[in-house]
Structure formats: structure tokens, C-alpha cells
Amino acid sequence: MAGKNDPEVKYRQMTRNKRPPDERNQRGMRTLSYHEAVDFRSLDMRYDENGLIDPVGRIEAGMPLDVGCTDYRKKEWKYKDSAKTLIPIRPKPKQPSVNPLDDAGLLSFMTYSWLTPLVKMASKSKLTLENVWQHSPLDRADNNYKRFERLWKEEVERVGMKKASLPRTIWRFTRTRMLMSYLTIMICMIGAFLGPAFVIRNLLIYAESREVDWPLGVGLVIAMFVTEMSRSVFFATTWSLSYRSATRVLGAVLTLIFTKITRLRSLKDKTVGELVNLCANDGQRLFEATAFFILMCGAPLVFVLGFCYVFYLIGPASLIGCSMFILFYPFQAGISRLTSRLRRQCIKITDRRVRTMNEILTCVKLIKMYAWEMAFGKAVGAVRSDERKVLEKAAYVQSFSISTSPLVPVMASILTIVLHVMTGNDLTASQAFSLLPAFNCMNFCIRPLPHCVKALSESSVALERLKSLLEMEEMKPFTTRPSDPTNTIEITKATFAWDTTRTEDEEEAGDSGTAPVVHGKTEKVPLTKEGAESEEDLVKTLINIELELPKGTLTGVCGSVGSGKSSLISGILGQMRLLEGTVGLTGSIAYVAQQAWIMNASVRDNIMFGEDFDEQRYEDTVRTCSLTHDFNVLPAGDLTEIGERGLNLSGGQKQRISLARAVYSNRDIYLLDDPLSAVDAHVGQHIFHHCIMGALKDKTVLFVTHQLQYLHLCEQVVLMKDGVIAEKGEHSQLMAAGEDYARMIQGYMTSHCDEETGEESDGEEEMEQVNNIKGGKLMRQSSKDAQRLKRLSAVVSTTSIADNGEVLVVEEEEEEDLSGNLVANEEVESGSIGWATFSDYFRAGGGYLLSALVLLTFVLSVGSMVFGNFWLSLWLRQGSGNTTITVGNKTVISNSIRHHPDLHFYSLVYGMSIILVMVMITIKGLSFMKFTLRASSNLHDKVFRSVFRSPMSFFDTTPTGRILNRFSKDLDEVDVRLPFQAEMFLQNSCLLLFSIAMVAYALPYFLIAIVPLAVVFLYIRNFSGSALRELKRLENVSRSPWFCHLTATIQGLATIHAYNKTEETVNRFLALLDQNTMIQFVFHCAMRWLAVRLDLITVTMSTITALLVVVMHGSVPPAMAGLALSSVIQMTGLFQFTVRLSSETEARFTSVQRINSYIK
Incomplete structure (x- = not known):
């Protein structure tokens, strides 16, 4: 009799109950067994770019089974589901979709409110795979793969395989969503420009005037709130569109690569480690490039608007400041090329290291048997040493790129103001502190450029590697x-x-x-x-x-x-x-x-x-x-x-x-x-x-x-x-x-005439092997000849070796696992990252004292950048220094700073601050690069030694893909991504604290508003922190199964081809990949959920600052008002970005935690 898991029984249940049993109870994903991952996909909803096409999907939609697919597609508009999202508020449907994003209205989509139930759940209990929704049918890898494959074939047919372009195919695949993202980023940039260009300038003019106009003041405060809020919401919408596009690209490309692997006659010069590295790390680079690409598109518009505004404000002196931004683009292009070259070098060495690790793990029994650990350890150490040399160069280039982004507006404002004053022009607070927010607005556009440059340069290398695989000859039947x-x-x-x-x-x-x-x-x-x-x-x-x-x-x-x-x-x-x-x-x-x-x-x-x-x-x-x-x-x-x-x-x-x-x-x-x-x-x-x-x-x-x-x-x-x-x-x-x-x-x-009587019974040996499974006794005899040695190498056990060389019996005290599961699901730790993880990383980097010194370099480098604004406010407050001038026949006290007797002194100090900034940035970059590289190298060496010293039972119960995950993806996180995130977090944290200090210095009453806002911030941070940590851990854990499946598929290609099981193998890969990419997508959306709510805090801070300037009219000097407004506007986007960076940095530390779990 067919069991309840039989596909036909599942289909009958679905037709009778309208929905699969799992979806009636909960719309989450779960860990899939082999046959569930293969069979259950055939019962799921199938979509193409035109809509629902299979019988089960029609059942889910409440349509009769006899409706023809062709007729149904004719009635469906291609963008029907997307158009529904434009409805501001959508009522909750009677039968919710498998993913709440498909039921979200415009407001929910823009503010990520559809994610709130999951965030709330994570704050109360531990998240599991069952708690996370399934992919929307429109985002599943199989549906996107079919469309991407069709576009790729059209590209190859049009220009040939050699000239075929993967970037061009990706653009065709995503162009509709990219154009929508471009529209939202333009609205965001315009909102970001209007605040500094018009609102702040008029607030400062209002502060300089002697008349009090309350309606005007209140109107300017409201305008501040509207412009900043529009910037925040549309920026979040851009990310929502970009992340969904990136998820579709990732699923489509990885499926294209996997199906290509299953069609190959042989791997030629490709190895298991190289292919795993290609799908894991290069796939992630492609995801980031797709997500960040649109941020580069809004920069030119804001730059043109900013240039026109500062020229109107200051005059010809603004040209030198704008030239700093113009020079920044080719500088970043050079950084991009250099990063790409270093990335190519690093990937080749990383492939060698991962390939060597795969070979070691494959033959670990022989290595341990012959005590070759030291020799193989030296081989891996030599490759790692070469890799570290390239990582060191790349890390310094990366650090320099990160540091120059906030440096550009500082240099632009200092050079512009010094040149303006030294050429005999006057400078007022409304001019100076309107100039700084304008430059900061232009910097808002270039701030993501280090991310974009890094992602695009690395993705270009990844696409070259992916195309080299696609160019390989497929297995053609003859x-x-x-x-x-x-x-x-x-x-x-x-x-x-x-x-x-x-x-x-x-x-x-x-x-x-x-x-x-x-x-x-x-x-x-x-x-x-x-x-x-x-x-x-x-x-x-x-x-x-x-x-x-x-x-x-x-x-x-x-x-x-x-x-x-x-x-x-x-x-x-x-x-x-x-x-x-x-x-x-x-x-x-x-x-x-x-x-x-x-x-x-x-x-x-x-x-x-x-x-x-x-x-x-x-x-x-x-x-x-x-x-x-x-x-x-x-x-x-x-x-x-x-x-x-x-x-x-x-x-x-x-x-x-x-x-x-x-x-x-x-x-x-x-x-x-x-x-x-x-x-x-x-x-x-x-x-x-x-x-x-x-x-x-x-x-x-x-x-x-x-x-x-x-x-x-x-x-x-x-x-x-x-x-x-x-x-x-x-x-x-x-x-x-x-x-x-x-x-x-x-x-x-x-x-062989007498061999059978003298041969040892292999049946006894095989029964002894059964005892290797959890719950058994480990007993075996030592080998007697070279022929038996090969068989003995297959024995996996934890043994003690006596002085005479006999392998002694080892009793396992664990209770028998009647479930028969040898390989347990990967453990997912809950809660925040413990101090022990940070402590281990600090010690690996050189200790607490060195960590404190590195942190001090961040404080000094950012402090030197903020010093310029502080000095400018002090300079403007001095005015003319009570210098008298003759106007007609009268002697009056001048209000112009160009008449100050110490004009050259103030100008010199203000100008020389650039040199101080550059020196401190260099020291900071070098120290941080050395610290993080030492930490990652020490962690690699420790985990390698620990794995090598593990008993054979560890390799029995731990898939090779899971171990390789530590030495590929997790180590890549510690080598590259963790330092990148940590450096930006530390730099922005210092900048944020200095900005708050400047606002409080200029407007002490601002501290009253800080207390409730800090309480709200801590509540939101703690409320979302659990979800971010748990989702990142689940993303790490869900990645290992498809790693293992990829490895196993490569090793068994001949068997899979012979049995004609390619389709089933691909289906299992699709199920495992969808599980991982869905969690990754939800993780990124959770980051933006937090960002939108933190942006609301910064918008409130900006509005309160503007309100204080209006209310305290006449009692706050214009220079102090300008310092406060320019500092608080600098926090726009910076606050949520910094908090998001803290969450991402903590999430990256899960890789350190996962590596440490193999060390301890």
C-alpha cells in the first residue's frame, strides 16, 4: 500500500483540501529528505513569466482543472502580481500566499511591514527553518532559471559563445526591475538634495535675520521632515527591489551552472574545490553586484544638482571643491581595476587551497594511517601564505577606498572655503553651513561607491569564471x-x-x-x-x-x-x-x-x-x-x-x-x-x-x-x-x-589455488564496520599484508594503539541512536554572539592592548575630519575680531571675517587639517589591515590543526561539504567581508558619535530629546537583533546541504548520467538552493526593516534640531545653528547605516563562531 509520503497520495490530498497539508498548518520551510526534495517540487506551484501554468497551481488559485494552460496565459497580464503591490493598503486575503510579500500593499512593501510578524516571533523564541516562509513562486530558482537560460541561448545564438556576455544577459533578465529601482533612487536623491539645498539654507537665513516669522519657521521645519522622510522611504524601496532582483539572478545563475555541470562529459581542469568555490563565493559576489549596481546610477544626477547649487552659493571657488568629487570617480575606477586584479590573483590561490583541503578530507583516513599530517599541513600552510600576501595588498586597497569616501566632502569644503576667503570674498554662516550639507549630500551619493566598486569588480572576475565553465563542451550522445x-x-x-x-x-x-x-x-x-x-x-x-x-x-x-x-x-x-x-x-x-x-x-x-x-x-x-x-x-x-x-x-x-x-x-x-x-x-x-x-x-x-x-x-x-x-x-x-x-x-x-582457505573472512570485517555507526562497538584487527591495508583504510573509528601496534577495543558510552541518523543536522546556536567569540578574535589579532590601539586610530582619524567643522564654526563666531573699518566718514565695527587680523592663522589651521586627516587615515588603514589579517590567519591555522587532530568518528558524522564550508565560505567571510564591514562600522560609529557631540555642543537642549530617542533606539535594536542573528545563522546552516549535494553530484556524475537521474539531481539542488536563498533574502530584508525604523529616529532628530533653531531664534548664534544643522544632516542615513553595519558585523562574526566551534 502506498504510504502517506507517496507523491500520488500528496496530490490527492492537495486536490481534496485545496492546499498541501504542510501549508495548511504553517507556511514555513523545513529540512527536506532526499525524496521530499525531489518529489515534492513536482507537486508545487509552477510559474513562468506569464503566470500560473500547472494543474496544482490552478487548484491553488481555485480554478478548474480543465482550464487550458494556453487560454489561461492569454488572460493574464504579465505584471499583474506586481501591479497589485501598488495598492496602498491591501486587505488580508482569505487564503494567504506562500510568501507574505506577495500579499503586501505599497506601504507595507516600502516599509517592510510584511516582515514584522517574523521579527516579532524571533524576539520571543528561537527561529527554525520551519518558521521562515517559502519563496514566492516568482522568485524560485527553477522559474527564473528557465527564463535566464532562454535569454542566454538567445545571446549565444546572436553573437556566438566567445562573444556572448553574461552581464548583458543579466541586464536583459533584470532590466524592468532595474528601471523601477532607478525611478525610486532618483526620487530618493531628489529628496536628499532638497533638504540641504533649500531647507537648511533658509533656516540659517532665518536664524541670521532679526525678525521672527513663526509661520515661515514652522513651514521650514515641516519641509525638513517631508524631504528627509521621502529620502528614507524611497531609499528603502530601492533596496527592496534590488534585493529581490539579486535573489532571482543568484538562483537563475547558480542553477544554470549546476545544470551545466550535470551535462559535462568531464570536468577537464575543473576540480571539486574550485567548483564549490565558484558556486559559493562567486555566486555571492554576483548577488551583491546586482543589489548595489543601482546605487551608482543616482550619483550623476545629484552631482549635477549639487554643482549648480554650490556654484550659485559660493561662485567660482566652488570649482575646486567639485573637482574633488570629479577626481573621485576615476580614482574609484582605478581602485576597481586594482581590486579586480588582486581578486583574480586571490581567487586562484583560494581555489588551490580549497582544492587541497578537499583532497585532504577525501583521503583523511590514509593520511592519518600513514601519519602524513605534518606534510599535508605544510602544503596547506604554503598555499595559505601565498594567499595572505595577496589578501594583505587587497585589504590595504580596500581600507584606502573606505577611508576616502568620507574624506572627499571634508577636503572639498576646506579647499573651497579657504580659496573663497583668501581671494577676498566674505563668508557668512548661512553660506558656509549650507555649503557643507550640499557637499554631504553629494557624499551621500558616493558613500556607497566603495561597496559598489568592490562588488562590481569582484563580480566581473566571477562572471569570467562562470563563463569559462559555460564554454566547456557538454556531453553529446553519439x-x-x-x-x-x-x-x-x-x-x-x-x-x-x-x-x-x-x-x-x-x-x-x-x-x-x-x-x-x-x-x-x-x-x-x-x-x-x-x-x-x-x-x-x-x-x-x-x-x-x-x-x-x-x-x-x-x-x-x-x-x-x-x-x-x-x-x-x-x-x-x-x-x-x-x-x-x-x-x-x-x-x-x-x-x-x-x-x-x-x-x-x-x-x-x-x-x-x-x-x-x-x-x-x-x-x-x-x-x-x-x-x-x-x-x-x-x-x-x-x-x-x-x-x-x-x-x-x-x-x-x-x-x-x-x-x-x-x-x-x-x-x-x-x-x-x-x-x-x-x-x-x-x-x-x-x-x-x-x-x-x-x-x-x-x-x-x-x-x-x-x-x-x-x-x-x-x-x-x-x-x-x-x-x-x-x-x-x-x-x-x-x-x-x-x-x-x-x-x-x-x-x-x-x-590462487590455496588462497580461499587462507583468506580472512571479509564478512566478519563488514559486520565490525557496522559497529562504526553511532551506538556500536569498534573492534578490528591490525592488517597483515598490503592487500588488507587497503581495506583497513576504509575502517572509520576512534581507536587506541598499544605499544605493540595492536588496535585496541574502544567502547562508546553514548546511547544507541535508533533513528539511524548518522549525520545530524548542523547545530544552530541561538542568542547574541557571546563575548567569547569577540575575545577569541581579539586574541587572534594580537590581544586586547593592540585592539585598543587600533580602535584609538579610528577615533583620531574621524576626530581629525570633524575638527574642520568645529574650527570653521569657531572662526565664523569670531567675525572680524572687533576690527573697525571706515565707511564713508564713519568708523564702524566690521562683521566680516575677512577683516579679522588673524585671518591667515585661521585659514592656515583650517587648511592644514587636511594633512592631519590623511596621516591619520593612513595609520588607521595599516594598523587595521595588519590586525584583521593576523586574526584570520591564526583562526585558519587553528581550525586546520583542530580538524586534522579530530578522531575519524568526526569525519564519519560530518559531511565533507560542511567542513569545506568552514574553509571556503566562512573563511572568506573572516578574510574579506568581516574586515570590510568592521572597518566601515567603526569609522561610521566614530563619525556618528562626533556628530551627536557637535549638535549637543551647539544646542545643549538637544540632549533632552536624545534620552527618549535613545530608549526607542535600544528597543528597536533589541527587538530586531534576535531576528538578524537567527536569520544569519540559518542562512549559514542552510548553505551546507547544497554544498554537500554539489560535491556529491560532481563526484558521481558518471553514475548519475548512466541512470539518467540528472533531472532528479537538479530538482534536489533547486529545493536546497531555494531554501538557502529565501533565508538570505529575508535576512537582507530584515536589515532594511531595521534601517527604515532607525531612519525615522534620525528624521525626528533633524526635525527637533530645526525646531530648536526656530524656537531659539536670536539666542543661538548663526554659526552654532549652522554647525548643529550640518552635523545632524550628516547623520541622515548615517545612523541607520551604522546600526545596520553593527548588525551585519555581528552577523559576520557568526562565521568566527562557526570556525571556533571546530577549534574548541
């Missing part, structure tokens, strides 16, 4: 139908060659005459002549192959190591390049690789491999493959989870599970690559007689083996030698011929 209908396989005069490199699933150890390819490792093996580019230059591996396999026959293939036995199977599978001849094939294929490919899933899932469950067929398969006794001992039977690559199983167990997968698939053709090599004699006899000659008796079987005692039972025997078929025919005929085959059989029988 098989035809056999000319003889009685044949299942028919190879005629075929010559095959390998591409430049191959993976372990493509070739058996030694077939190329080179070092063996270790399972799970992509070994680079040169297989072309030097400088070879065409097919004619490829080294021919199999030459002039003539072979026919009639239906229902058993054909044995033998030969020495490197003779081409496994290459013959790879050629049939299409993994090699066919240079000459034809390959005829009819029927479905099952493949058993020599190195068994095992998924990190249950035993049953590995056997079923996406097929429907048939109880009788399943039991017969288990029995014929000699797995019954294993299932009786396993903690949860066949539901016991297998570790990644089957590390907790013996070689024989892995091979029998791989064989069971082939038998259960019930295919027409079976390609068995030495399936008995890892099992002992009596188990091999059982498998051969009951499985190969029993269950597969009516199938076409190509049986590659080194167990020559079984060849006499084959209907046809093939002897491979140096890539050609040396002999073929029946066993008796070949023996009678007395050639190489006969001599090989005779030699084999002579050397």
Missing part, C-alpha cells in the same frame, strides 16, 4: 541503434580518447598508466599531447574496438591494470570522446562503478535512487546482494543513514549497496566495473551466482573483473591489452587457442 536488432550493444571500429582530465568515476585506478585516482578526488591527469587542441591531437585510449553484446548475454572483460577495461565501460556511457567508428545501443543502463558512489542518505534511498518503492522487488534485491544480515545489525535497518561517500561502511558493503541500486533499477543493460573486487570469496560467489547469473540472467551484462575464476561461466570473454581487444570469444575457445588469455588464466589458477 550512440545509434544497433544494426542487428538482436544486439543490445554494438561497437564498430570505435576509437575513444579521454579529455584533458577525468574524475574518479570515469576511469579505474591505473587505466591510464598513472597514479590511481582516489575516490572522491578529482585527479588532474594530462591526457593530451603538449599543445593539443583538436581531436586529432588527443591521445587515443581505446583503438579500433569491435564488440557485440547480444540481448540477455553475460560478457566478461579481463586484462591487466591499465589495459582499458574501465575505459571500455566509460566509452559506452559516453564519458569519453568518440573519434572514429560507431556505438550502437538500445535499452536502459545500470552502472556499478569500481569505486562505489554513495550518497549521504539512508541505505534505502541509496538503493532506490529515486525509483518508486516496490516491497517485493526491494526484498529480492537485498537478498541477492547479500545485504540482509547487514540490515539486521544496523541501528535502523535499511533506514540507517550512510555517511558521505559511505565512509562508515567497508568497501564490500559500499559495493554491494551500489550493486543493489543497479539490480533494483531493473534496467536492460548492466555495466559492472569489477563489482567483486571489495568482497571476500564466499560473498563474491553468492553475488555472482544469485545476482549476476540469477537476478540478471535475462539482462545484458558487461562484467569487468579481476576475479578470473568466474570467466568460464560467461557466454563471451573479452581480453583487453593496451587499449585494444586482444582476444574475444568463448572461454573454451580462448583456452584452446593457448594465447595470452590462456596463459593469464593458468597463472591465476596457480597463484
Whole structure:
């Protein structure tokens, strides 16, 4: 009887209840099992760019099933869902969408209020994957991938693959949303300009005047509130559009890359570590570039408006100030090019390091067995040292770029004012302190440029790497139908060659005459002549192959190591390049690789491999493959989870599970690559007689083996030698011929006549392996010869070694886990980042004293920038210094600063502050760069040593993808992103504190308003802090599963191709990717949710400051009013940006926390 998880049962439930059971209870995502991730997507809603298209989607929409898809699409407007968002307030629907964003009105969309329920939930309890919504159907990776793939194919067809542009395709993919983002950023920039240009100037003129005009003053205060609020809301809207566009681009591009990987014949020079790094880090760069790109578009408009305004305000002297902004753009362009070059260098070295780590983790048992830890540690250390040199250069360039952004308006205002005064012009408070906000407004436009430049430069490198993968040749079928209908396989005069490199699933150890390819490792093996580019230059591996396999026959293939036995199977599978001849094939294929490919899933899932469950067929398969006794001992039977690559199983167990997968698939053709090599004699006899000659008796079987005692039972025997078929025919005929085959059989029988009686039972060893699973006892004997050493290397355990070298018994005290889950879900810590994490980072960077000194450099560098405004207000308050001048026949006291006797002194101090700023910025950048690099390097070394010293049980229960996640994404966070975020946070924090101090200095009554605003701020910060931390942790955790799936897919490409399981593999990737990108999107939206509410605080502060200037008319000097208004307007956007940076910096520290979890 079909179970409740059967896809058909789920479909019937959906049609009966209108919604899937999970959606009726909660609209959250959850951790998906292998089959749920594959099957459940087929029951979900499907959209394309025209709307809802599948039956289940029509059920969800309350439409009849007989509505044709084409007719429905004709009735739907392309932007129907987007247009609904323009409704200011939308009532709550009776049947909510899977994502509340789809039901949000305009006000909710602009202020992120649709996210408030999740933020509230996070403030009360720990967030889990089930609490986070599913993706909107419009944002899912599969729907966006289909559209992006179509656009990419159009691009390739139009200009060719070499000239095809990924950036141009991304622009076509996102241009509608980009244009909407451009519209909102323009409105934001205009609002940001109107405040400083008109409101502040008129407030200062009002402060300078002797008359009190209350209606005018109140009107100016209201105008201040409106302009600042419009800037904040439309800026948030821009981010909302940009983040959603970036999420769609990320899902589409990563799916395009993954599907490309599944279509490759071979990986050539690409390795597992490089591909993981490409999808993880380069994909994130692409996300950031798409999100930040629009911020660069608004800068030119505001710059033109600002230039016209300051020229009107000051005159020709403004040209020197505006030239600083003009020079800043080519400067940033140079920084961009330099960053791109350094990023390219760093990525190459990072790929080497991640690739080396992948190889180490794959072969960790052998490394530990032979005590090679020190040698491999030195190899990783050497690569890390090269990486650190490039990171050091990139960090200094990055620090310089961050520091110059706030420096530009300071230099522009100082040079403009000094030149204006020194050329004999007068300067009033309304002029000076209207100039500063105008320059700050222009700086508001260039402030994101370091982010944009960094993101765009890094994404350009990422896109080059992504395109290089897309340019790789895909696996093209070359098989035809056999000319003889009685044949299942028919190879005629075929010559095959390998591409430049191959993976372990493509070739058996030694077939190329080179070092063996270790399972799970992509070994680079040169297989072309030097400088070879065409097919004619490829080294021919199999030459002039003539072979026919009639239906229902058993054909044995033998030969020495490197003779081409496994290459013959790879050629049939299409993994090699066919240079000459034809390959005829009819029927479905099952493949058993020599190195068994095992998924990190249950035993049953590995056997079923996406097929429907048939109880009788399943039991017969288990029995014929000699797995019954294993299932009786396993903690949860066949539901016991297998570790990644089957590390907790013996070689024989892995091979029998791989064989069971082939038998259960019930295919027409079976390609068995030495399936008995890892099992002992009596188990091999059982498998051969009951499985190969029993269950597969009516199938076409190509049986590659080194167990020559079984060849006499084959209907046809093939002897491979140096890539050609040396002999073929029946066993008796070949023996009678007395050639190489006969001599090989005779030699084999002579050397193995007594081997079976003296051979140790592998069955006992395999039962001991079962005890490696959590809850068992670990018992095994030491190896006696080199042949047994290979098998012993598969044993995973925590052992003690006595002085005599015996491996002693180790008892595990843990209770038996009857669930059978070997690999637990990654632990998600809740709560704020503990002081211990920060303390560990400070100690890794050089200690508390050095940390305090680095912080002091930030205070001094920002203080030197603020000093200029303070000195200017002091200068303007001095006026003429009571200097008298003669006007006509009268002597009066001048009010102009140009008549002050110490004019040159004030001008000199004001001008020299630029040099002080530049010196302090340089010191700050160097010290911070050295500190953060030392911290990341020490953390890397510690986590590497800790992982290397871990017991084998750790590698049993921890997927390689999860460990690689620490050494790729998490370490990248600590190397690059954490220093970038932390430096901006510290710099802006100091600037914010100095700005508040300046306002309080000029208007002491402002401190009264600070207290309630501080209370509101702390409430909002604490209220949202839990959500930000939890979402960042969930994003980190949800990333590991698709890392693992990507790694496993690359390692098992040959098996996936043979079983034609590409679609199921892609579907599982889509489910895991959607889970991760949804949490990432919600995390960024939560950051903007906080930003909008903090902006409301800064708008209130600006309004209160303007109100104090109006109310205290006559009692506040115009210079002090100007200092207060210019300082508070500087906090516009800066306050929320700084608080958001604090949250992002804390979120980045989760990577430090995750690395520390492997250290302690």
C-alpha cells in the first residue's frame, strides 16, 4: 500500500483540501529528505513569466482543472502580481500566499511591514527553518532559471559563445526591475538634495535675520521632515527591489551552472574545490553586484544638482571643491581595476587551497594511517601564505577606498572655503553651513561607491569564471541503434580518447598508466599531447574496438591494470570522446562503478535512487546482494543513514549497496566495473551466482573483473591489452587457442589455488564496520599484508594503539541512536554572539592592548575630519575680531571675517587639517589591515590543526561539504567581508558619535530629546537583533546541504548520467538552493526593516534640531545653528547605516563562531 509520503497520495490530498497539508498548518520551510526534495517540487506551484501554468497551481488559485494552460496565459497580464503591490493598503486575503510579500500593499512593501510578524516571533523564541516562509513562486530558482537560460541561448545564438556576455544577459533578465529601482533612487536623491539645498539654507537665513516669522519657521521645519522622510522611504524601496532582483539572478545563475555541470562529459581542469568555490563565493559576489549596481546610477544626477547649487552659493571657488568629487570617480575606477586584479590573483590561490583541503578530507583516513599530517599541513600552510600576501595588498586597497569616501566632502569644503576667503570674498554662516550639507549630500551619493566598486569588480572576475565553465563542451550522445536488432550493444571500429582530465568515476585506478585516482578526488591527469587542441591531437585510449553484446548475454572483460577495461565501460556511457567508428545501443543502463558512489542518505534511498518503492522487488534485491544480515545489525535497518561517500561502511558493503541500486533499477543493460573486487570469496560467489547469473540472467551484462575464476561461466570473454581487444570469444575457445588469455588464466589458477582457505573472512570485517555507526562497538584487527591495508583504510573509528601496534577495543558510552541518523543536522546556536567569540578574535589579532590601539586610530582619524567643522564654526563666531573699518566718514565695527587680523592663522589651521586627516587615515588603514589579517590567519591555522587532530568518528558524522564550508565560505567571510564591514562600522560609529557631540555642543537642549530617542533606539535594536542573528545563522546552516549535494553530484556524475537521474539531481539542488536563498533574502530584508525604523529616529532628530533653531531664534548664534544643522544632516542615513553595519558585523562574526566551534 502506498504510504502517506507517496507523491500520488500528496496530490490527492492537495486536490481534496485545496492546499498541501504542510501549508495548511504553517507556511514555513523545513529540512527536506532526499525524496521530499525531489518529489515534492513536482507537486508545487509552477510559474513562468506569464503566470500560473500547472494543474496544482490552478487548484491553488481555485480554478478548474480543465482550464487550458494556453487560454489561461492569454488572460493574464504579465505584471499583474506586481501591479497589485501598488495598492496602498491591501486587505488580508482569505487564503494567504506562500510568501507574505506577495500579499503586501505599497506601504507595507516600502516599509517592510510584511516582515514584522517574523521579527516579532524571533524576539520571543528561537527561529527554525520551519518558521521562515517559502519563496514566492516568482522568485524560485527553477522559474527564473528557465527564463535566464532562454535569454542566454538567445545571446549565444546572436553573437556566438566567445562573444556572448553574461552581464548583458543579466541586464536583459533584470532590466524592468532595474528601471523601477532607478525611478525610486532618483526620487530618493531628489529628496536628499532638497533638504540641504533649500531647507537648511533658509533656516540659517532665518536664524541670521532679526525678525521672527513663526509661520515661515514652522513651514521650514515641516519641509525638513517631508524631504528627509521621502529620502528614507524611497531609499528603502530601492533596496527592496534590488534585493529581490539579486535573489532571482543568484538562483537563475547558480542553477544554470549546476545544470551545466550535470551535462559535462568531464570536468577537464575543473576540480571539486574550485567548483564549490565558484558556486559559493562567486555566486555571492554576483548577488551583491546586482543589489548595489543601482546605487551608482543616482550619483550623476545629484552631482549635477549639487554643482549648480554650490556654484550659485559660493561662485567660482566652488570649482575646486567639485573637482574633488570629479577626481573621485576615476580614482574609484582605478581602485576597481586594482581590486579586480588582486581578486583574480586571490581567487586562484583560494581555489588551490580549497582544492587541497578537499583532497585532504577525501583521503583523511590514509593520511592519518600513514601519519602524513605534518606534510599535508605544510602544503596547506604554503598555499595559505601565498594567499595572505595577496589578501594583505587587497585589504590595504580596500581600507584606502573606505577611508576616502568620507574624506572627499571634508577636503572639498576646506579647499573651497579657504580659496573663497583668501581671494577676498566674505563668508557668512548661512553660506558656509549650507555649503557643507550640499557637499554631504553629494557624499551621500558616493558613500556607497566603495561597496559598489568592490562588488562590481569582484563580480566581473566571477562572471569570467562562470563563463569559462559555460564554454566547456557538454556531453553529446553519439550512440545509434544497433544494426542487428538482436544486439543490445554494438561497437564498430570505435576509437575513444579521454579529455584533458577525468574524475574518479570515469576511469579505474591505473587505466591510464598513472597514479590511481582516489575516490572522491578529482585527479588532474594530462591526457593530451603538449599543445593539443583538436581531436586529432588527443591521445587515443581505446583503438579500433569491435564488440557485440547480444540481448540477455553475460560478457566478461579481463586484462591487466591499465589495459582499458574501465575505459571500455566509460566509452559506452559516453564519458569519453568518440573519434572514429560507431556505438550502437538500445535499452536502459545500470552502472556499478569500481569505486562505489554513495550518497549521504539512508541505505534505502541509496538503493532506490529515486525509483518508486516496490516491497517485493526491494526484498529480492537485498537478498541477492547479500545485504540482509547487514540490515539486521544496523541501528535502523535499511533506514540507517550512510555517511558521505559511505565512509562508515567497508568497501564490500559500499559495493554491494551500489550493486543493489543497479539490480533494483531493473534496467536492460548492466555495466559492472569489477563489482567483486571489495568482497571476500564466499560473498563474491553468492553475488555472482544469485545476482549476476540469477537476478540478471535475462539482462545484458558487461562484467569487468579481476576475479578470473568466474570467466568460464560467461557466454563471451573479452581480453583487453593496451587499449585494444586482444582476444574475444568463448572461454573454451580462448583456452584452446593457448594465447595470452590462456596463459593469464593458468597463472591465476596457480597463484590462487590455496588462497580461499587462507583468506580472512571479509564478512566478519563488514559486520565490525557496522559497529562504526553511532551506538556500536569498534573492534578490528591490525592488517597483515598490503592487500588488507587497503581495506583497513576504509575502517572509520576512534581507536587506541598499544605499544605493540595492536588496535585496541574502544567502547562508546553514548546511547544507541535508533533513528539511524548518522549525520545530524548542523547545530544552530541561538542568542547574541557571546563575548567569547569577540575575545577569541581579539586574541587572534594580537590581544586586547593592540585592539585598543587600533580602535584609538579610528577615533583620531574621524576626530581629525570633524575638527574642520568645529574650527570653521569657531572662526565664523569670531567675525572680524572687533576690527573697525571706515565707511564713508564713519568708523564702524566690521562683521566680516575677512577683516579679522588673524585671518591667515585661521585659514592656515583650517587648511592644514587636511594633512592631519590623511596621516591619520593612513595609520588607521595599516594598523587595521595588519590586525584583521593576523586574526584570520591564526583562526585558519587553528581550525586546520583542530580538524586534522579530530578522531575519524568526526569525519564519519560530518559531511565533507560542511567542513569545506568552514574553509571556503566562512573563511572568506573572516578574510574579506568581516574586515570590510568592521572597518566601515567603526569609522561610521566614530563619525556618528562626533556628530551627536557637535549638535549637543551647539544646542545643549538637544540632549533632552536624545534620552527618549535613545530608549526607542535600544528597543528597536533589541527587538530586531534576535531576528538578524537567527536569520544569519540559518542562512549559514542552510548553505551546507547544497554544498554537500554539489560535491556529491560532481563526484558521481558518471553514475548519475548512466541512470539518467540528472533531472532528479537538479530538482534536489533547486529545493536546497531555494531554501538557502529565501533565508538570505529575508535576512537582507530584515536589515532594511531595521534601517527604515532607525531612519525615522534620525528624521525626528533633524526635525527637533530645526525646531530648536526656530524656537531659539536670536539666542543661538548663526554659526552654532549652522554647525548643529550640518552635523545632524550628516547623520541622515548615517545612523541607520551604522546600526545596520553593527548588525551585519555581528552577523559576520557568526562565521568566527562557526570556525571556533571546530577549534574548541
